[in-house]
Amino acid sequence: xxxxxxxxxxxxxxxxxxxxxxxxxxxxxxxxxxxxxxxxxxxxxxxxxxxxxxxxxxxxxxxxxxxxxxxxxxxxxxxxxxxxxxxxxxxxxxxxxxxxxxxxxxxxxxxxxxxxxxxxxxxxxxxxxxxxxxxxxxxxxxxxxxxxxxxxxxxxxxxxxxxxxxxxxxxxxxxxxxxxxxxxxxxxxxxxxxxxxxxxxxxxxxxxxxxxxxx
Numbered sequence: 001x002x003x004x005x006x007x008x009x010x011x012x013x014x015x016x017x018x019x020x021x022x023x024x025x026x027x028x029x030x031x032x033x034x035x036x037x038x039x040x041x042x043x044x045x046x047x048x049x050x051x052x053x054x055x056x057x058x059x060x061x062x063x064x065x066x067x068x069x070x071x072x073x074x075x076x077x078x079x080x081x082x083x084x085x086x087x088x089x090x091x092x093x094x095x096x097x098x099x100x101x102x103x104x105x106x107x108x109x110x111x112x113x114x115x116x117x118x119x120x121x122x123x124x125x126x127x128x129x130x131x132x133x134x135x136x137x138x139x140x141x142x143x144x145x146x147x148x149x150x151x152x153x154x155x156x157x158x159x160x161x162x163x164x165x166x167x168x169x170x171x172x173x174x175x176x177x178x179x180x181x182x183x184x185x186x187x188x189x190x191x192x193x194x195x196x197x198x199x200x201x202x203x204x205x206x207x208x209x210x211x212x213x214x215x
Contacts, residue, residue: 066157
């Protein structure tokens with residue numbers, strides 16, 4: 001059994017103006033840097049045994065203060081990147097509506113099999129994300145348990161879309177259902193991996209208190 005702490009990266013300027021980032025490598029803004037520092041403080045007493053991160057700069061910069069505080073390396077993964085939105089990356093949602101109306105309609109209709117030009121479909125993204133995190137959890141399960149720990153706890157720092165896919169996997173939510181759960185920047189989300197399945201423990205913790213599980 002592996003306990004997963006999964007975190008979306010801190011805020012970027014593109015987050016603030018709702019510009020689609022996808023796999024474009026955007027840095028944290030000042031707020032995002034502050035969020036990463038607060039995250040490190042919140043996780044300072046957690047029994048984290050390993051840290052895994054998307055290789056994009058905004059995720060790595062969120063993971064680095066935690067890693068420094070805990071004295072742990074960061075393992076980077078291309079497979080933990082955000083969804084590839086192809087030609088839509090770098091556009092605001094208003095610009096997508098104006099310049100790519102067919103793609104905008106596919107987004108509104110939640111067509112899970114259609115790829116954006118030069119990008120990936122939601123179904124492809126879901127498979128990539130779930131397979132990657134399952135592989136991380138299965139590998140971590142083969143490693144020694146920290147002294148005195150009942151489970152092995154692993155931190156994964158990644159992107160909002162990745163968290164959305166994990167929530168759906170843990171709660172059996174279809175890909176074509178509109179998201180009803182929050183995915184704030186740089187807050188703590190907890191899942192458990194056991195017997196090949198993900199289950200949700202707590203979501204969007206803003207304080208030391210665990211929030212109710214939202215199903």
